[in-house]
Amino acid sequence: MKKERWRTIITHYCGMGAPQDQQMLIALLRDLQEAEGGVLSQAALDFVAQECAVKTAVLHALIRRVPGLRSESAKHTLEICGNCPAGMKLRAFIEKRYGVKSGAVSAAGFVYRVTPCMKNCKNGPSVRWDGRLHSRADETLIRELIDGTKKAK
Ligand code: FES
Numbered sequence: 226m227k228k229e230r231w232r233t234i235i236t237h238y239c240g241m242g243a244p245q246d247q248q249m250l251i252a253l254l255r256d257l258q259e260a261e262g263g264v265l266s267q268a269a270l271d272f273v274a275q276e277c278a279v280k281t282a283v284l285h286a287l288i289r290r291v292p293g294l295r296s297e298s299a300k301h302t303l304e305i306c307g308n309c310p311a312g313m314k315l316r317a318f319i320e321k322r323y324g325v326k327s328g329a330v331s332a333a334g335f336v337y338r339v340t341p342c343m344k345n346c347k348n349g350p351s352v353r354w355d356g357r358l359h360s361r362a363d364e365t366l367i368r369e370l371i372d373g374t375k376k377a378k
Contacts, residue, residue, distance in 0.1 A: 306341070
């Protein structure tokens, strides 16, 4: 049943140019994620890879790069402004504590990205957790977000 739903989505987007058209492949993953309840399971990704003849590594690379896509191994996204002068120490803290570099997935289960200015300069350091902007971020906030002790409103 689940695979029939997946196949319907895949067939739709393959008819529109996926996987060669990367925008259509991303749209396919977004629809599949929604059908999966918000997170792309490894089984769903394996199915897409098989049906579309693409490597799962390509799909995981898209998930790391495209905001809003989530896999079982990276259910969250942490973005930090790379331009906030006060953010340099916080970036070093994140990268050391969670063993992650920009563009990679932390073992703690989030995609980490250093981004350009978030247009929140007066309130920096600026971070986004699953797309939600947080001002004046510090180590306590980062621990709360990643360790799940603070729920996003
Ligand atoms: S420089 Fe960081 S939000 Fe603008």
